[in-house]
Amino acid sequence: MESKELIESGLLELHAAGALEGNDLLLVEQMIQTDAEVAAAYKNICESLEIYSSLHAVSPSDTLKEKILNEIFSNQKNIIPIQRGGSIAFWQYAAAAAVVLFVLSSFAAFYFAGKYYSAGEQLATAEKHFESLNNQMSLVLNDQKKLREEMDMINGMNTMKVKLNGTDQHPGMEVLVYYDLDSKHIMLDSGNLPALPDSLQYQLWAIAGSNVSDAGAFSSHYASSESSVERKIYFLKSATTAEMFAITIEKFGGSPTPHTDKMVAVGKIKI
Amino acid sequence: MEKKLSEEKLIELLRKGDQSAFTYLYNNYSSTLYGVLLKIISDEEIAADVLQESMVKIWKNFTMYDSTKGRLFTWMINIARNMAIDKMRSKFYKQSSKTLNIEKSVSWVDRNKQTEFRPEHIGLRQLVEKMKPELREILDLVYFNGFTQAETAVALDIPLGTVKTRMRAAINQLRQLV
Numbered sequence: 471m472e473s474k475e476l477i478e479s480g481l482l483e484l485h486a487a488g489a490l491e492g493n494d495l496l497l498v499e500q501m502i503q504t505d506a507e508v509a510a511a512y513k514n515i516c517e518s519l520e521i522y523s524s525l526h527a528v529s530p531s532d533t534l535k536e537k538i539l540n541e542i543f544s545n546q547k548n549i550i551p552i553q554r555g556g557s558i559a560f561w562q563y564a565a566a567a568a569v570v571l572f573v574l575s576s577f578a579a580f581y582f583a584g585k586y587y588s589a590g591e592q593l594a595t596a597e598k599h600f601e602s603l604n605n606q607m608s609l610v611l612n613d614q615k616k617l618r619e620e621m622d623m624i625n626g627m628n629t630m631k632v633k634l635n636g637t638d639q640h641p642g643m644e645v646l647v648y649y650d651l652d653s654k655h656i657m658l659d660s661g662n663l664p665a666l667p668d669s670l671q672y673q674l675w676a677i678a679g680s681n682v683s684d685a686g687a688f689s690s691h692y693a694s695s696e697s698s699v700e701r702k703i704y705f706l707k708s709a710t711t712a713e714m715f716a717i718t719i720e721k722f723g724g725s726p727t728p729h730t731d732k733m734v735a736v737g738k739i740k741i
Numbered sequence: 742m743e744k745k746l747s748e749e750k751l752i753e754l755l756r757k758g759d760q761s762a763f764t765y766l767y768n769n770y771s772s773t774l775y776g777v778l779l780k781i782i783s784d785e786e787i788a789a790d791v792l793q794e795s796m797v798k799i800w801k802n803f804t805m806y807d808s809t810k811g812r813l814f815t816w817m818i819n820i821a822r823n824m825a826i827d828k829m830r831s832k833f834y835k836q837s838s839k840t841l842n843i844e845k846s847v848s849w850v851d852r853n854k855q856t857e858f859r860p861e862h863i864g865l866r867q868l869v870e871k872m873k874p875e876l877r878e879i880l881d882l883v884y885f886n887g888f889t890q891a892e893t894a895v896a897l898d899i900p901l902g903t904v905k906t907r908m909r910a911a912i913n914q915l916r917q918l919v
Contacts, residue, residue, distance in 0.1 A: 487884040528779050
């Protein structure tokens with residue numbers, strides 16, 4: 471459409487009054503933007519409508535003016551710092567956010583550090599507990615092994631149970647010796663033998679006729695640290711032959727020959 | 742007495758969010774906007790609300806004003822006018838059926854024409870006395886009641902082409918008389 475044609479069409483007037491739609495609206499808007507003559511004509515139309523509008527003017531009350539300007543400027547106060555001091559506001563917000571994050575992360579760090587140390591302590595406790603259980607288990611297994619050996623010895627088909635009774639100097643003493651006739655192994659239950667000074671030990675002797683052989687030295691009581699149960703059972707040296715057993719008090723570690731004057735108990739194998 | 746500001750200077754200050762420039766804008770243009778609103782909405786309370794909404798919109802959306810597309814005053818009047826027309830149409834729709842009924846629209850327009858004449862409208866009264874009734878009718882129907890070209894043709898029972906020529910004649914006569 472030519473400029474002149476558009477100017478005379480009435481479309482500019484309708485557009486100025488806001489009555490155009492669709493293609494007409496697009497065409498007119500484009501012509502106003504691109505055609506100076508059309509733009510000038512449109513401007514004149516708008517001015518006429520402005521004057522027509524102003525003929526209808528009615529002053530709003532001062533109350534209304536105050537209300538409106540307050541509404542606008544009070545909102546403005548909230549907006550201005552962001553719009554005008556954008557970068558400052560941004561850094562202020564960023565700084566505030568950083569402080570908040572720092573505080574939060576510090577709390578989190580303390581919290582998790584606490585958790586970490588607590589977990590470490592718990593782990594250490596658990597490890598100690600496990601170690602303790604492990605030790606106890608070892609002791610139990612060890613005891614069980616000893617008990618089984620003792621049971622095997624006691625229940626052996628050819629094991630002789632020999633009771634040794636106290637001599638006149640040591641009345642009331644009772645000691646048990648288990649002797650396996652096949653393996654020749656000896657096990658001793660020290661019974662009610664009292665404890666000796668550290669420098670002395672009891673020594674068992676296997677006697678067959680005039681032959682006296684050393685069957686091993688032992689203390690009166692088992693060292694409790696090696697077992698969870700205090701025991702007084704000793705596996706001693708094997709004896710190739712034995713008809714009877716005797717116990718004497720000797721120096722620590724035993725003597726090559728017995729001091730018969732220090733005999734504590736004696737017992738004969740009863741087949 | 743406020744110093745007179747050029748439109749260019751006013752626009753420049755408003756773009757920067759200058760509060761005194763907006764107060765100047767209000768002092769110089771609010772009465773026209775309010776008058777236009779009262780022409781469209783007879784209820785003063787609703788018109789006052791719409792004036793406030795319009796002013797807030799003008800202030801908040803000032804960066805959207807494009808001086809190459811039209812004059813500042815026209816832009817402002819159009820904002821207020823469109824808000825008022827939207828308000829009346831939605832109100833009108835609520836009061837009547839949900840669909841646009843031209844006959845009812847026209848009867849609503851007729852009711853609104855009975856807006857009281859105010860003493861300050863001497864200039865308007867003189868204009869109305871001199872302007873051809875059919876030209877003022879089409880001008881008010883389009884400008885104040887927001888009728889589109891097609892709606893105006895139906896409402897006045899005239900061809901689309903006649904709407905255009907009559908609208909052009911109305912503005913031409915307006916230009917001669919004011």
